[in-house]
Amino acid sequence: MVDLSRRKLMASSVAATLGASVAGAASADEVEESDTPGAPSVKGSLKRHSTTAFGAEMTGPFVFQDGSLLYSLQHPAEENPEPFGRAGVGYFSGFRFQFDGNNDDFEEVGIPETEEEQRDVRAANGNYELLFYGRQPINGGDELLGVTQTPDGDEIMRQSPEDPEREERPYFAGTQYGLAASNPDCNQFVSTNDEGTEGYLFTNWENSPGCVSRVPLSQDDDGEWQADMENAMNLTNTESLRAHGGTRINCYGDLSPWETMISAEENYSHPRVNLTATVSDIVEAGSGLGLVGACQFWNRPNPSEISNAISTYAEKDHLAEDFEPQGYWSLTGVEFLAYYLGSDQNDQVDDQNLATTPIDDVYPNPYRYGYFVDFREPAADEPEAVKYYVMGRASWEAPDILGDEKTVYGCSDGDSKGIYKFVADSPIPWFDDPMRVSGTLYAPKITNDAANAEEAGQRNSPADVPLEVEWIELGHATNAEVESWVAEYDDVTQVDYLESHAETNWADDPAAALREADLEVIHNGNRNYISNEDIVEWAKQYEENGPGGVDEELRRVPFLETRAAAKEIGASIEFNKAEGVDSVDDAGPGDYVYFGISEFNDALADDEGDVQMDRVDGGVVYRAEIEDDYNVSTLEPVIVGPDFTDPPEDANDALRNVDNVYTMRDGRVLCCEDGFGGPARSYPNDGLYVYEPEDPDDGDGDGDENGQDDGNDDEDGQGNGNGDENGQGQGNGNGQGNGQNQGNGNGQGNGDDSDEEASSE
DSSP states (O other), X not given: OOOHHHHHHHHHHHHHHTTSXXXXXXXXXXXXXXXXXXXSEESEEEEEEEEOXXXXXEEEEEEOTTSOEEEEEESOOTTSOTTTTSOEEEEEETOOOOOSSOGGGSOOOOOOOSHHHHTSOEESSSEEEEEEETTOEEGGGTEETTOOBXXXXXXXXXXXXXXXXXXXXXXXXXXXXXXXXXXXEEEEEEESSTTSOEEEEEEEEOSBSOEEEEEEEEEOTTSOEEEOGGGOEEGGGSHHHHTXXXXXXXXXXXXXXXXXXXXXXXXXXXXXXXXXXXXXHHHHHTOOTTTBOGXXXXXXXXXXXXXXXXXXXXXXXXOSOOOOOTTGGGGTTHHHHHHHHTOOOOSOOBTTBOOSSXXXXXXXXXXXXXXXXXXXXXXXXXXXXXXXXXXXXXXXXXXXXXXXXXXXXXXXXXXXXXXXXXXXXXXXXXXXSGGXXXXXXXXXXXXXXXXXXXXHSSOOOTTTOOEEEEEEEEEEEEHXXXXXXXXXXXXXXXXXXXXXXXXXXXXXOHHHHHHHHHHHHHHHOOTTSSOHHHHHHHHHHHHHHOGGGSOGGGTTHHHXXXXXXXXXXXXXXXXSOEEEEEESTTOOTTOEEEEEESOBOGGGSSSSSSOOOOOBTTOEEEEEEOOTTSOOOEEEEEEEOOOTTSOOTTGGGSOOSEEEEEXXXXXXXXXXXXOTTOSSSSOOOOEEEEEEEOOTTOSSSSOOTTSOOOSTTSTTOOSEEOOOTTSOSEEEOSSBOTTOOBSSSEEEOOOOSSGGGOOOO
16 A cells, blocks of 8 residues: 555655645656546546545545544654644544435535645545544553564664654664554454444554554544543554564455454565566576566565665676566565564664674564454454465455455555455354365456457557456465465574575675675575475466366465466466455445556556556556355446546546545445545545445436336435336335336336336335
8 A cells, every 4th residue: 555665756746846835746757648538437426525634645444333434644744733744543523424325415525725725634524533643652651552562562663753752762773664653554443332332443554564453442422432542452562463473564454244353464575576577487587687576585684675786786796687676665674573573683774784694583484474364352352363374465455355254355456466366165254263264265367358459459448348357266275274384484584595595604704695695596586485496386287287286285385475376377467556445344246346456557558468458547446246156257447547648627536546445335435545646636635535336227327127226316316116127116215206206105116118227216
């Protein structure tokens, strides 16, 4: 979710213009032109509920049982006036959604035009009230909210220019993924009473080391919410989660059907290969030069410095190519994970100096990060943390667990990533031990010719082309099996990186040993983890014998190296920033799963692969109808964002770079933006939009092919009706509509001859 590299580039140009009444938009001159037809477009209606404060993403929406709305204030600009200069979580006092399926329950807020408006959290209905802040003292002052600790109780934080909540505590040197507790993201409320007025709010803190907090919330008789900070806790500092290695980059998540928080680890560092390349490309080339991804440098001393090192090698060691391993920048914070696990602080990055002493006592295992984390027994003194290793390893943005309690759809964020499916053998809560959960992992294959420019003969607009999906089985296992494979790599350290890949003794000449090891890993891979050759061999046996016919030793490949394995057997791992997936609670056949793709470009809009359509940098929201077996096979585009290369006149009111999607129980979808400071419109602030879908079988909003409709899409009528293909049938509703039926009880609906256009009340 937090794309730090993109945000850094945009922030300077936008901040420079903020003094003007309208913040300037960044230039799109360097973006390849496309002028995509159908961008923007909406099948239904879209309405702006609120805009967040300058510098902040719109993240973590949650709608309470009574319709109250809550979301996070993620990394706002410190220059914003109080209380919006610090990260936190708040709700809208004085506002509630009505759950009637209609966007008439709130007024649309205008665009923020002045600097004062851009520095504020704004809505036309209700006032945004902060419930708590990141780094707020908890546990009697022994902890800071959202901040991980060492086993000895030291907060793992870098020096911050201003930190009013921090007293005399040690700071840590090195690299960290974002300022600790500055990135509150997903919020899920687990109610402890039938009225939904008391319970626990679980919040993700999107950093590395990552954190998940639990804060008791209650609602008073006036409908106002309060946080009980005296009983708040950081779940990451409990022994249950520390036993899994902790977490990193906790992004979005889901409230499971069994009423627990599911946190998603967005481990951007997991790619083995860059972009659309495959592992077999490296094996065939005999080198990973220009192809190798970030995960190969996980246990390198100062791993996030590998890109700078490659630049140096290109100049001094006659390296044929200078390149950036995909995801290298998110290796920041890996060494801080070592401190979280109990490692002593070593001589890490300090201004211009590289490490001279590798970490050798305790080091994080890369295969322990990039999973869905379930907090069982959410009201217990210390909820049990369970990682679902069997659901695959990725840069998970979000999961969506359907009503069968078996089927899980997940989005992996970043460039050239996947949308995955997992199907458990039995409902997940039926397993007495969550480590015994068993099931099958799938990757997508896009099959329709219209999505492929080479096949179709022309490049089509994503607004016009649904994506047809077949699901390719990757493998079957139990959660305990996959965890046992993961555990085999628990003792690998930075010393292993040097001793396995360099001839020079690192103790004698650490700089020379590091250079030798880097060059060896670039060319031949990191021998401390699963090898490139093993992945290629797995794919060969898969093609010959199917997913169940591979050697026992190779069964681990698709679960620990999910992206690489899927690419190797031809899955469509082309999605760029798949950032949202959600459906109504307990979703079943006939309901919809919504998928948010923040940017439709790069591998989705190039001349290779299964998807070759026009680019839409503003992103696309798809919906897919759940079939009888809980499969989805057609992704229908329902919202297409602005085309940045030729911004339309209505770009100010279009959804830009959708991130979280949250489906309310009445079928409307909250859409969060993550496009701060991007082009295509006149203001930088991200907004929350509410999507009111149209019925795909509904000709004029009055009835579907069975004559059924709730009437809310048409100003002429309201109510529910059941009719045959001629629109004849019983209805019950209120008011007067196009079906020419009146009354509050049952009546005849009278529709058109076409079943698509049948109308009823």
